[in-house]
Structures are given as C-alpha cells and as structure tokens.
Amino acid sequence: MNLDRAVMAFAGCVVLVSVILSLTVHPWWIALTAFAGLNMLQASVTGFCPAAMLFKAMGLRSGAAFR
Structure with a gap:
C-alpha cells in the first residue's frame, strides 16, 4: 500500500465511522x-x-493512487 491509498482509506474509514x-x-x-x-x-x-505526514513518518512510500 502506498501513501496515497492509505490516506484515502483512512478518510473513507473516518467518514463511515x-x-x-x-x-x-x-x-x-x-x-x-x-x-x-x-x-x-x-x-x-x-x-x-x-494524515499523509503521519503515514509518511510510519514509512509508507509515496505513489500515484490512480495510474
């Protein structure tokens, strides 16, 4: 999982919760x-x-979410 997808997944979870x-x-x-x-x-x-700053500090690599 890359940084972009992690941020989108986190935002989606926050909205659903x-x-x-x-x-x-x-x-x-x-x-x-x-x-x-x-x-x-x-x-x-x-x-x-x-959130992106937090995930980057956790070691996730950057990347394009949609290719």
Whole structure:
C-alpha cells in the first residue's frame, strides 16, 4: 500500500465511522464527516495533509493512487 491509498482509506474509514456513530449514538457525530470533507478539500488546494505526514513518518512510500 502506498501513501496515497492509505490516506484515502483512512478518510473513507473516518467518514463511515462518523456516519455510523451519528445514526447510533448522537446526530452531532456527523460533524466528524464534515471535518473530514473540509480537510480533504483544503489538502487538495494547499497540498498539506496531516494524515499523509503521519503515514509518511510510519514509512509508507509515496505513489500515484490512480495510474
């Protein structure tokens, strides 16, 4: 798994978990989905992604997600 795919998998998991929590625990968990979406949007504009920095520090190699 490369860095790009790990970031996308992490974002997808955050969105799915927050939707499940908003349906089962409290509706305000949907704010986590909004946060994830805003973070993905700002990362696409600025190129700064904290999750990518974390995964890179863990040793994942960079790569193109879609070839």
